[in-house]
Amino acid sequence: MDNKTFKSGFVAIIGRPNVGKSTFMNRIIQEQIAITSPKPQTTRNKIQGIFTDDDRQIIFLDTPGIHKPHNDLDQYMDKAAISALKEVDAVLFMTEAGEKSGPGDKFIIEELKKVKAPVFLILNKIDLISPDDIAPQIDEYKDLMDFAEVIPISASLGINVDDLMNTLTKDLPEGPKYYDDDQITDHPEYFIVGELIRERILEDTRDEIPHSIAVVVESMNQRSEAGKLQVEANIYVERDSQKPIVIGRGGSMLKNIGIGSRIKIEHLLGEKINLKLWVRVKKNWRDDPAFLASAGYSA
Numbered sequence: 001m002d003n004k005t006f007k008s009g010f011v012a013i014i015g016r017p018n019v020g021k022s023t024f025m026n027r028i029i030q031e032q033i034a035i036t037s038p039k040p041q042t043t044r045n046k047i048q049g050i051f052t053d054d055d056r057q058i059i060f061l062d063t064p065g066i067h068k069p070h071n072d073l074d075q076y077m078d079k080a081a082i083s084a085l086k087e088v089d090a091v092l093f094m095t096e097a098g099e100k101s102g103p104g105d106k107f108i109i110e111e112l113k114k115v116k117a118p119v120f121l122i123l124n125k126i127d128l129i130s131p132d133d134i135a136p137q138i139d140e141y142k143d144l145m146d147f148a149e150v151i152p153i154s155a156s157l158g159i160n161v162d163d164l165m166n167t168l169t170k171d172l173p174e175g176p177k178y179y180d181d182d183q184i185t186d187h188p189e190y191f192i193v194g195e196l197i198r199e200r201i202l203e204d205t206r207d208e209i210p211h212s213i214a215v216v217v218e219s220m221n222q223r224s225e226a227g228k229l230q231v232e233a234n235i236y237v238e239r240d241s242q243k244p245i246v247i248g249r250g251g252s253m254l255k256n257i258g259i260g261s262r263i264k265i266e267h268l269l270g271e272k273i274n275l276k277l278w279v280r281v282k283k284n285w286r287d288d289p290a291f292l293a294s295a296g297y298s299a
Ligand code: GDP
Pocket: 015, 016, 017, 018, 019, 020, 021, 022, 023, 024, 035, 036, 037, 038, 040, 041, 042, 043, 124, 125, 126, 127, 128, 153, 154, 155, 156, 157
């Protein structure tokens, strides 16, 4: 600290679904602000995580994956990811160690070539492969694009994550502390709380349900009689037939969703809550721009 200059900047994390972007950010921020799950397309919005220590502040944008759009939601997700790249001081392009670059990566790399900021190639999940397999993969990616650095890590085990942070810091400009030390995100709490509920639903359901779910937190401010924060949210499904699945026999599924997400929300907010959930049918919500906006899925 002493006479060292303070550095700060904005860093986008980009990569195909499931490479570990949210896991990485959660490790850095040490709080669950971006939801993670083994299912693709878990992240539907830019979520900022803010890392602050004595000599730097790094603001991360956890971008949704870029992929060929099939509907309005996809298109929104692509736009959010690509626009994030234009405003940042560095980009972390994350891929999975041991995996060949697919058409999805090549699509992203074409976008990254237009970016002025330094682009770091991050090979995540090195805990899953043998070190011998990393070198050929690095060569393959280096043929596709000129990266500022190539850094293998394991986000879930924390391997090389400090090195990555230090390398990244070298490329950041001198700058102010944009946010207070204890602020970990500037995202509206409503949205994050909705994401935590949605994460729990993804864990508990399968088949077509995960992609058909949207969660909208309606209110979080009235106090209940017990003095707890009252959180009310609607869970939207696309078809009538999906409603009983999410509610479960005798309400058992909904009850589990409520219990599981309540614990995470209480941890995030640091206080006890009363959680009320309703399941509603909203046909074709993914192609309804007004609904997407109300659900927080628009810029
Ligand atoms: P995202 O879609 O890129 O945000 O990926 P997530 O962070 O949601 O991670 C997708 C899956 O990969 C989850 O099941 C994670 O637990 C897992 N994962 C993430 N990082 C690692 C890692 O370093 N090693 C291993 N073995 N698994 C990881």
